[in-house]
Amino acid sequence: MKLYNGGKIITGLVIFLGVFLAPFAYNMGKAAYSQPKLKMPENEKECIESKEFMRTKHMQLLNDWRDWSLRDGKWVYVNSKGKEFEMSLQKTCMKCHTNKAEFCDKCHNDAAVTPYCWDCHIQPEGLKK
Amino acid sequence: MLEKALKGSPKYYLWVGFLLLVIAGTSGAYVMQLMEGLTITGMSRDVSWGFYIAQFTYLVGLAASGVMIVLPYYFHNYKKFKDLVIFGEFMAIAAVVMCLGFIVVDIGQPQRMLNVVLFPTPNSILFWDMLVLNGYLMLNLLVGWTCLECDRQNLPHPKWSKILAYVSIIWAFSIHTVTAFLYQGLPGRHYWLTAILAARFLASAFCSGPAILLLVIMLTEKVTTFKAEAEGIATLAKIITYAMCINVFFFLLEVFTAFYSSIPGHTHSIVYLFAGYDGHSELVPFMWTAAAFAIISLALLIPPKLRNNVKLLPWSLAILVIATWIDKGLGLLIGGFNPTPFETIAPYWPTGKELLISLMIYGTGALVVTILFKIATEVKQETGASQKPAPVAE
Amino acid sequence: MNHTRRNFLKFMGVAAAGLCAASAGSALAVSGAGSSIKDSATAVNAKRWGMVIDTKKCGTKEAIDVLAKACHSVHNVPNIPGNQNVMWIWAAGYEQAFDQPNNYMDESVEKRQFALLCNHCTNAPCVRVCPTQATYKRPDGIVAMDYHRCIGCRYCMAGCPFGARSFNFMEPRKHLDLTTLNKEFPTRMRGVVEKCNFCVERLAYGKQPACAEASNGAVVFGDLTDANSEVRKLLREHYTIRRKPALGTEPGVYYII
Numbered sequence: 001m002k003l004y005n006g007g008k009i010i011t012g013l014v015i016f017l018g019v020f021l022a023p024f025a026y027n028m029g030k031a032a033y034s035q036p037k038l039k040m041p042e043n044e045k046e047c048i049e050s051k052e053f054m055r056t057k058h059m060q061l062l063n064d065w066r067d068w069s070l071r072d073g074k075w076v077y078v079n080s081k082g083k084e085f086e087m088s089l090q091k092t093c094m095k096c097h098t099n100k101a102e103f104c105d106k107c108h109n110d111a112a113v114t115p116y117c118w119d120c121h122i123q124p125e126g127l128k129k
Numbered sequence: 130m131l132e133k134a135l136k137g138s139p140k141y142y143l144w145v146g147f148l149l150l151v152i153a154g155t156s157g158a159y160v161m162q163l164m165e166g167l168t169i170t171g172m173s174r175d176v177s178w179g180f181y182i183a184q185f186t187y188l189v190g191l192a193a194s195g196v197m198i199v200l201p202y203y204f205h206n207y208k209k210f211k212d213l214v215i216f217g218e219f220m221a222i223a224a225v226v227m228c229l230g231f232i233v234v235d236i237g238q239p240q241r242m243l244n245v246v247l248f249p250t251p252n253s254i255l256f257w258d259m260l261v262l263n264g265y266l267m268l269n270l271l272v273g274w275t276c277l278e279c280d281r282q283n284l285p286h287p288k289w290s291k292i293l294a295y296v297s298i299i300w301a302f303s304i305h306t307v308t309a310f311l312y313q314g315l316p317g318r319h320y321w322l323t324a325i326l327a328a329r330f331l332a333s334a335f336c337s338g339p340a341i342l343l344l345v346i347m348l349t350e351k352v353t354t355f356k357a358e359a360e361g362i363a364t365l366a367k368i369i370t371y372a373m374c375i376n377v378f379f380f381l382l383e384v385f386t387a388f389y390s391s392i393p394g395h396t397h398s399i400v401y402l403f404a405g406y407d408g409h410s411e412l413v414p415f416m417w418t419a420a421a422f423a424i425i426s427l428a429l430l431i432p433p434k435l436r437n438n439v440k441l442l443p444w445s446l447a448i449l450v451i452a453t454w455i456d457k458g459l460g461l462l463i464g465g466f467n468p469t470p471f472e473t474i475a476p477y478w479p480t481g482k483e484l485l486i487s488l489m490i491y492g493t494g495a496l497v498v499t500i501l502f503k504i505a506t507e508v509k510q511e512t513g514a515s516q517k518p519a520p521v522a523e
Numbered sequence: 524m525n526h527t528r529r530n531f532l533k534f535m536g537v538a539a540a541g542l543c544a545a546s547a548g549s550a551l552a553v554s555g556a557g558s559s560i561k562d563s564a565t566a567v568n569a570k571r572w573g574m575v576i577d578t579k580k581c582g583t584k585e586a587i588d589v590l591a592k593a594c595h596s597v598h599n600v601p602n603i604p605g606n607q608n609v610m611w612i613w614a615a616g617y618e619q620a621f622d623q624p625n626n627y628m629d630e631s632v633e634k635r636q637f638a639l640l641c642n643h644c645t646n647a648p649c650v651r652v653c654p655t656q657a658t659y660k661r662p663d664g665i666v667a668m669d670y671h672r673c674i675g676c677r678y679c680m681a682g683c684p685f686g687a688r689s690f691n692f693m694e695p696r697k698h699l700d701l702t703t704l705n706k707e708f709p710t711r712m713r714g715v716v717e718k719c720n721f722c723v724e725r726l727a728y729g730k731q732p733a734c735a736e737a738s739n740g741a742v743v744f745g746d747l748t749d750a751n752s753e754v755r756k757l758l759r760e761h762y763t764i765r766r767k768p769a770l771g772t773e774p775g776v777y778y779i780i
Contacts, residue, residue, distance in 0.1 A: 049558070068560050070669055073661055075566070075727045080557035087560070091707055119712035120670060122599075127701040166713040167675075168693035173606035177680040177690055237675020237690065237714025244655040244674050255654035255678055316648055316770040317684025394622075470686035471619035475606065 036110055039102035047096075048079050059115070062089065089117065094124045101125065130278060133507040134500040140352070141503065148496045155489035158482045159234060167237060170483040175475035176466040178235070180483050183462040184490070185231035187337070187454060189308045190330065192224035192265060194338015196301035197368050203294050209361035212515040213346070215280075218273035219501035220342050221301075225266040227494035234486050254310045261304045268297040273501075281508045305330050312465065320398035320465045323386075329379040330457070336372035337453035339365055340446040345498065347443055353506040356517040363437055370430040373449055377423055380456070398464040401474060409474040412463060415455050422452035565729040569746035571664040572643065572721055573775040574735070575757045581741035582635040587614035590638055593737035594719070599710045601698035609689040611719040612640040612734055620778075622767050632780060638734070638742070641666060641687040641719035642766060642774030649679035649688065658716075664747075664775055665721045673715040680716060684770050688718045747775065 003009065047054050049061070065087040068074050077085045086092050097103045100123035108115065137145075162169050172179040195217030201207035202214050233239050250256050275290045309327035316322065343365055350356055387395035400406050402416045426449035430436050435445070467474050479487075509515055562568075581587060594600070594612050601609055614636040618624060621637075643666045649658050650666060657673035660666055680688045694713045704710070708724060711717050721744075722732035735742040745754035754777075757763075763777040 066669075066671060070667070070671075071659065072560075073562075073663070073723070073727070074560040075563040076561045078559045078561060086563070090709065116712070120709040122704055122706050122709060124706075126706075127696065127704065166691070166693045168607055170692075172692070174608055174610075174680075174689055175606065175686065177677045232676075235676070237677070237716075238673065238712075241655075241672070241674045244657075244672055248655045248672070250654050250656050253652050253654040253678070255652065255676060259654070311678075312681075315652070315682050315684075316772060317767065318681065466681075470684055471615060472622070473619065 033110075036106035038106050039099055041096040041098070044096045048077070048085055048092075062093075062117075065089070089121050090124075098124045130274075130281065130504050130508065133504045137503060141499075145496065145499060148492050148499065151492040152489055152496065155485045155492065158485035159489055161482060162234070162486060163239075167235075169480060171478050171480045173475055173477065175469040175473075176463065176477035178462055178466070179477055180462075180479040180487055181231045181235035183458045184487055185228050185235070186308060186330075186461065187458045188224045188228045188231065188494075189262070189305055190334030190453075190457065191338045191341055192221045192228060192262075193301045193305040193331070193334045194224075194342060195221040195269070196298050197335050197339045197372075198342075198365065199294060199301075200298050201364070201368075203291070203298060207364070209358050209364060212355075212509060213357060213361055213365070215273055215277055215505045216346055216349075216502065217342060218269045218297075219505060220345065220498065221269045222266060222273065222501060223494045223497040224338075225262055225269070226497050227490050228262055229266075230490040230493060231487070234490065254307060254314060258304075258307050258311060261300065261307050265297065265300050265304050268293055268300055272297055277505060277508055280512055280514070283512070302331065305334050312461075317470060318465050319394040320461070323383060325379055325382060329376065329383075332372055332376035332379055333453050333457050336369050336376055337450055337457075339369050339372075340449050340453075343369070344443060344446055344450070345502070349502055349506060350517075354510050354516050355506045356515055358515060359439075362439075362442075366430065366436050366442060369446070369449070370427070370436060373423070373427060373430065373453075376453070377427065397468050397472075401467050402460050402464045406468065407474045409467075409476055411476050411478065412460065416460055419452045419455035419460065422448045423456075426452055563727045566727050567729050569663050570748040571645075571746060571775070572726075573664070573745065573747035573754050573777065574721075574732075575743045575754045575763065575777045575779060576638055577741045577743075577757070577761075577779040578635055578637055579779060581638060581738055584614045584636050586741070587612070587636055587638045590734040590737055590742065593733045596703070597705050597722075597725075597733045598708055598720075599695075599699060599704050600717075601695040601710075603693070603695075603698045607690075607692040609691065609695065609717060611689075611717075612638055615639050620766060621764065622769075623764070637778060639685070639687070639766075640734070640776065641721070642685055642772070642776045643719075643721055644775065645773035646771060648682040648684065648772060652678045652682040654678065661723070665723055667720055667723060668717065670709075670711055670715045670717065675714040675716065677716060684767055684772065685774075688716050690716050 049057075054061070065077065068077075069087040075087055077087045079085065094100070100118070158169075170179060170181075198210045198213050198217035202210040233242065236242065245256060245259050272290050272293045276286050276294075279286050279290075306327045309330040312318070312321035313323060313326040343362065346357055346362075384399065387399055397406060401409065402412050403420075404410070405413050426445055428435075429441065429445035429448070435441055463477050466477070469475050581590070591610075591612050591614075595602070598611060600611050603609055616634075616636060617628070617632060620639055643664060645664065647658075647660060647666045650660050653659070654676060655672050655674055657669045657671075658666065658679050659669070675690065677690055680690060691711050691713050695711050699710060722730070725732060730736070732742075732744050735744040743753050743757055745752040747754060749755060757779065758777060761779040763779050765774045765777055768774070
């Protein structure tokens with residue numbers, strides 16, 4: 001088998017690999033990622049659902065809450081333990097999690113996600129000009 | 130075949146470079162719109178659609194117009210259009226691309242655009258418009274590309290491409306009908322609420338669209354070795370003339386219904402456009418220009434002697450395009466929103482940024498036309514179809 | 524098998540289609556094992572919410588501004604100068620409000636101002652035209668909006684014959700007093716359409732709409748299908764009109780003249 005234009009192809013591959021691996025090289029030797037410390041509510045120990053569920057599924061839960069309350073007109077969520085909550089981001093979630101910057105933003109910043117919740121919903125800290 | 134678009138004369142590169150520069154330059158205005166919102170446009174609470182949607186509407190007509198070449202060729206076996214068909218199809222592709230572009234720049238939350246697909250809503254005409262426009266794009270890409278590739282290899286066109294071409298002919302009528310339905314089904318917008326709007330749209334499309342196409346083909350002849358058959362051009366000019374007559378006739382029907390019935394709702398928009406209403410007369414000079422140009426274009430197109438004069442024809446067509454553009458691009462939208470639901474007049478004029486963003490999309494369309502027409506003319510040159518006579522050796 | 528480019532592309536096409544199908548199948552999981560949802564215990568319900576406005580009691584710009592202020596502050600509606608403004612409820616004269624002009628009218632009616640707002644039509648054109656169901660009809664007759672879903676195409680604004688809809692041409696928070704926001708209700712974002720929501724968020728907790736509450740009894744809200752409701756009593760006792768009835772949208776807002 002003969003490789004045509006071998007020089008160009010190999011140069012191209014090397015450049016591609018170099019660019020592709022650059023982030024790994026950049027982070028080499030830096031401290032491993034550690035989970036951010038979140039500011040948890042002081043008076044409340046249990047969230048709407050289990051910690052594991054909330055950690056992995058809070059986005060789906062919020063989407064469901066949005067559709068159930070807004071579109072279906074049902075406003076009360078009964079959790080798996082039978083406890084009732086009003087389905088509202090501002091009136092329920094953020095009543096306990098009173099600080100968006102110390103709670104939501106911590107993980108979202110690390111994961112580089114920018115949910116658009118706060119384009120409309122008002123964070124408990126209030127808005128600044 | 131795409132490789133044909135990559136190799137060309139210095140002039141070709143210069144033109145493509147110029148278009149890219151225009152697109153890049155004007156996209157700055159679009160970035161600004163993305164950051165600040167549609168507040169940078171001249172639109173308001175009362176005139177909530179403006180220049181973008183007007184251009185969209187006009188260009189759907191351009192997209193549908195290719196059918197004026199494709200239909201005689203496929204349904205009536207009119208061979209003189211054989212070498213024009215591909216240009217009709219490729220022009221339709223560019224037009225649909227521009228239509229979609231104008232929709233995207235008009236919506237307030239473009240990143241949520243796919244909600245139209247994620248939550249399909251058959252009762253919304255916009256949903257159907259999305260379907261028919263994208264379908265038409267696919268049809269033309271598939272049929273145009275396949276047929277050109279076959280021509281290039283001296284193969285007969287596959288049977289399925291012929292079936293799809295028939296489908297695309299019917300489809301072309303649907304895209305402009307559905308676009309008219311966007312408007313004509315709205316209660317309380319009297320200028321649009323008329324059963325003849327779809328017919329008017331089609332008539333206007335079938336004169337203005339082929340007129341633009343013919344102008345671009347004439348330009349193509351200037352810069353390539355392609356030379357359309359004179360009889361084909363003459364037939365197309367005749368089609369344009371008939372369509373323009375029908376277009377003007379349909380408009381006069383509107384005028385009769387409005388003024389003989391004297392129902393205020395029906396007359397107010399027309400009065401605002403042509404005479405001014407409530408102290409506002411922003412559009413009066415434009416509408417009368419359109420009316421005058423429409424008549425002049427007919428005067429230049431109806432007599433066979435003038436119509437067949439190739440020196441005069443481009444001017445007649447340009448005048449026709451201006452007339453239809455003012456009627457359908459400006460008058461239709463602004464006249465539809467005025468008087469407002471509160472019987473007041475809300476003047477609208479596009480801002481500079483709005484025009485720049487429109488230029489970005491027109492630039493994109495021109496680029497698509499350039500590339501597709503380049504490919505088509507090169508293939509025609511290769512196969513020796515409709516070529517200028519070779520220069521006689523000295 | 525021939526290793527031609529054609530075969531390779533065919534194989535890639537099939538593989539890509541398979542991947543798409545697989546990912547579509549796995550995207551259908553929902554949250555909250557063992558959880559359920561129900562109505563709010565204090566909610567007031569109706570088969571068809573409606574409103575009657577006594578324009579004799581509330582017929583001046585000043586009186587209507589009180590309603591507008593109550594509504595706009597509870598819903599964080601921005602105050603934007605110019606023609607790209609946002610309004611949920613506002614005042615207008617007879618000619619602007621109704622398309623039934625009369626010559627030589629009673630001077631008091633001619634000079635009267637009328638509170639205009641979304642009519643929550645039974646046969647709402649905005650619901651019909653919305654391509655994403657961001658505007659939808661609730662079973663209780665309220666024409667509601669899901670701002671999360673709105674793409675800002677403004678088709679509903681062209682469709683509404685009452686001019687009841689406003690578009691957020693710009694960032695609304697720039698025109699809100701951020702210190703006095705109602706923290707129980709969101710603002711909107713740039714690029715979506717908004718309008719009166721008949722205070723669904725208040726009805727869910729047994730409260731009357733903000734304008735009715737601020738009107739000193741001039742604006743009455745209730746169930747149009749309930750013959751004993753106060754709105755029906757008013758409709759029985761007074762001559763009322765609705766805006767543009769000829770269009771057949773069946774507005775839910777009635778005006779006592």
